[in-house]
Amino acid sequence: MNDFFVNNKKTKDISELRQDPVGRDWVVISTGRAKRPEAFKSSGTPERETPINLCPFENPKEHGNEVIKTYPLADGSGWAVQVVKNKFPIMEGQNCRAESKEGLYLVKDNAGYHEVVVFKDHRRSLAQLEVAEAGQIIKVYRERYLELSQKMCVDYILIFHNHGRPSGASISHPHSQIMALSFIPADVRRSLEGSRKYKEERGRCVHCDILEWELKEKKRIIFENKSFVAVVPYVPRFSYEVRIFPKTHQSYFENISDGETVDFAEALKISLAKIYHGLNNPAYNFFIHTPPAERDHEYDYYHWHLEINPRLNIWGGFELGTGGEVIDVDPDEAAEYLRGIKT
Amino acid sequence: MNDFFVNNKKTKDISELRQDPVGRDWVVISTGRAKRPEAFKSSGTPERETPINLCPFENPKEHGNEVIKTYPLADGSGWAVQVVKNKFPIMEGQNCRAESKEGLYLVKDNAGYHEVVVFKDHRRSLAQLEVAEAGQIIKVYRERYLELSQKMCVDYILIFHNHGRPSGASISHPHSQIMALSFIPADVRRSLEGSRKYKEERGRCVHCDILEWELKEKKRIIFENKSFVAVVPYVPRFSYEVRIFPKTHQSYFENISDGETVDFAEALKISLAKIYHGLNNPAYNFFIHTPPAERDHEYDYYHWHLEINPRLNIWGGFELGTGGEVIDVDPDEAAEYLRGIKT
Numbered sequence: 001m002n003d004f005f006v007n008n009k010k011t012k013d014i015s016e017l018r019q020d021p022v023g024r025d026w027v028v029i030s031t032g033r034a035k036r037p038e039a040f041k042s043s044g045t046p047e048r049e050t051p052i053n054l055c056p057f058e059n060p061k062e063h064g065n066e067v068i069k070t071y072p073l074a075d076g077s078g079w080a081v082q083v084v085k086n087k088f089p090i091m092e093g094q095n096c097r098a099e100s101k102e103g104l105y106l107v108k109d110n111a112g113y114h115e116v117v118v119f120k121d122h123r124r125s126l127a128q129l130e131v132a133e134a135g136q137i138i139k140v141y142r143e144r145y146l147e148l149s150q151k152m153c154v155d156y157i158l159i160f161h162n163h164g165r166p167s168g169a170s171i172s173h174p175h176s177q178i179m180a181l182s183f184i185p186a187d188v189r190r191s192l193e194g195s196r197k198y199k200e201e202r203g204r205c206v207h208c209d210i211l212e213w214e215l216k217e218k219k220r221i222i223f224e225n226k227s228f229v230a231v232v233p234y235v236p237r238f239s240y241e242v243r244i245f246p247k248t249h250q251s252y253f254e255n256i257s258d259g260e261t262v263d264f265a266e267a268l269k270i271s272l273a274k275i276y277h278g279l280n281n282p283a284y285n286f287f288i289h290t291p292p293a294e295r296d297h298e299y300d301y302y303h304w305h306l307e308i309n310p311r312l313n314i315w316g317g318f319e320l321g322t323g324g325e326v327i328d329v330d331p332d333e334a335a336e337y338l339r340g341i342k343t
Numbered sequence: 344m345n346d347f348f349v350n351n352k353k354t355k356d357i358s359e360l361r362q363d364p365v366g367r368d369w370v371v372i373s374t375g376r377a378k379r380p381e382a383f384k385s386s387g388t389p390e391r392e393t394p395i396n397l398c399p400f401e402n403p404k405e406h407g408n409e410v411i412k413t414y415p416l417a418d419g420s421g422w423a424v425q426v427v428k429n430k431f432p433i434m435e436g437q438n439c440r441a442e443s444k445e446g447l448y449l450v451k452d453n454a455g456y457h458e459v460v461v462f463k464d465h466r467r468s469l470a471q472l473e474v475a476e477a478g479q480i481i482k483v484y485r486e487r488y489l490e491l492s493q494k495m496c497v498d499y500i501l502i503f504h505n506h507g508r509p510s511g512a513s514i515s516h517p518h519s520q521i522m523a524l525s526f527i528p529a530d531v532r533r534s535l536e537g538s539r540k541y542k543e544e545r546g547r548c549v550h551c552d553i554l555e556w557e558l559k560e561k562k563r564i565i566f567e568n569k570s571f572v573a574v575v576p577y578v579p580r581f582s583y584e585v586r587i588f589p590k591t592h593q594s595y596f597e598n599i600s601d602g603e604t605v606d607f608a609e610a611l612k613i614s615l616a617k618i619y620h621g622l623n624n625p626a627y628n629f630f631i632h633t634p635p636a637e638r639d640h641e642y643d644y645y646h647w648h649l650e651i652n653p654r655l656n657i658w659g660g661f662e663l664g665t666g667g668e669v670i671d672v673d674p675d676e677a678a679e680y681l682r683g684i685k686t
Contacts, residue, residue, distance in 0.1 A: 317511065
């Protein structure tokens with residue numbers, strides 16, 4: 001999915017969740033932003049910048065974006081961050097009670113909220129920001145998380161960022177997205193289940209065990225400070241993937257303290273700068289994996305973290321047929337390389 | 344992963360499987376074909392054709408490919424299909440006994456076989472072939488499947504095809520790939536588990552139930568003949584996805600009869616031709632999901648099928664963070680559209 005389209009209105013838009021009866025994953029069907037069949041082109045996705053005079057995020061309000069909150073620069077000279085409603089939301093509304101049956105499928109409304117966190121500068125990505133500026137963005141994530149988690153129908157809140165066209169970012173002006181979903185996504189569910197089982201079987205947090213080993217081995221750590229560590233995982237999902245973990249067992253992103261936001265921002269900014277300089281400004285995505293916002297269940301066994309996925313390879317039939325990428329760079333070498341990149 | 348690279352030799356290549364301790368998925372680490380960090384460019388992947396005079400598949404043997412078997416044209420005037428060893432195999436070797444421990448991770452050799460099924464014509468993709476020609480390719484798939492399944496270390500055989508650069512096909516000359524793997528891939532494992540659970544709970548095959556409903560509804564069927572049906576799933580994983588199923592319960596692809604290969608080839612060729620003409624020759628992948636080749640377990644509950652995934656959208660942070668694509672075209676409309684495309 002690209003994150004912004006021209007909205008070609010169709011006769012009947014669908015916005016619902018449908019459950020796959022095999023894997024029991026919920027799938028989002030949201031046709032409001034779809035291109036018509038005849039609009040499809042097979043022409044790749046050239047790297048290009050959104051012209052600044054056409055950029056909808058230079059002045060979000062003037063371009064018809066509904067501003068939720070504006071955060072000022074430290075010196076009061078203007079805005080630093082703005083949170084806006086996504087003009088073409090993937091999920092919307094507060095109807096999450098009714099589940100219906102269609103054949104053997106469960107179907108429900110695609111309720112939720114879809115917000116955009118717009119950074120001030122058209123050309124300065126997170127890799128170029130000062131740690132204090134990145135820290136402000138982390139605090140915005142936390143504030144939006146806490147507010148959205150109080151709303152109806154919000155089972156899971158996904159905070160993510162697309163950088164570069166091959167990552168799905170169709171507007172180059174730096175921005176993150178926050179989606180408050182009325183379901184728990186498949187990959188999150190599996191990560192939760194795996195962590196819960198490991199805890200049940202061994203009495204420990206799987207991510208704490210991983211970190212203890214990585215901190216002893218040291219080989220795959222690219223950066224650490226007092227409270228966070230950035231590591232190329234021994235078993236990554238992407239070549240040059242970097243994951244950032246709180247060093248001590250912390251289950252919930254939104255409980256991050258003010259002091260920790262600075263450490264987290266530093267680890268994120270430096271990791272992205274190493275990727276930017278070391279890999280020639282590649283496209284990447286990052287997202288935060290944290291437990292569901294719904295708290296009918298207890299998720300203290302989980303250990304929140306952020307994953308940065310550089311988009312260096314194309315997924316082909318192997319990846320789609322198996323569910324994973326072939327890791328073509330030794331994680332030890334990837335880490336050694338990134339560790340050596342000056343930022 | 345792209346399927347062919349210039350092989351930049353590095354100091355130490357790794358080819359192993361590592362198990363993710365959270366989800367217990369096996370991940371392939373295969374660095375032999377990797378590009379060096381400094382070789383990474385952020386420059387997308389332009390659509391382009393491999394020049395015919397440089398094409399390694401025009402005459403595979405002359406280009407140093409080890410030919411496993413050559414299949415002649417019906418009139419004996421030359422070759423129609425050649426199966427060759429992949430020059431830069433992702434998996435290789437027959438050492439699948441020893442599992443070792445590295446920290447909290449299980450590690451084993453990336454044993455297996457990686458073959459390429461080369462079609463004769465540089466510019467005629469499966470969508471352009473005659474049904475008889477496509478049928479010959481299906482029979483080659485079956486023959487290779489049966490032979491590879493007898494070899495050591497082969498737990499799963501994945502047959503897949505990449506069409507167009509954004510699908511991962513870096514050589515445009517039409518070819519499929521067959522990977523004989525010494526592990527069961529994550530997505531296959533989940534599809535097996537889901538099917539087994541459904542069978543346990545309801546006493547029926549989940550795919551038979553899906554097909555019964557689709558054949559009654561008729562809305563999402565784009566093509567059917569005596570033994571196969573091509574359908575846009577009510578819950579797809581990709582916009583314009585098409586799945587092809589045997590109409591009766593059949594668990595194992597390799598048991599397809601000669602007569603059925605013709606029906607299957609027709610359903611595949613016509614589905615691909617509808618996608619080719621209807622969606623402006625987009626990139627796509629297809630792969631066959633069939634039970635593991637290892638038969639220590641019984642998989643009669645499974646229902647083999649082929650999935651065609653057009654690559655119309657870019658996966659961004661939402662997809663990578665949740666594990667699924669936003670379906671932006673109503674499956675009913677997608678099916679109605681493809682059904683109407685003349686081939």
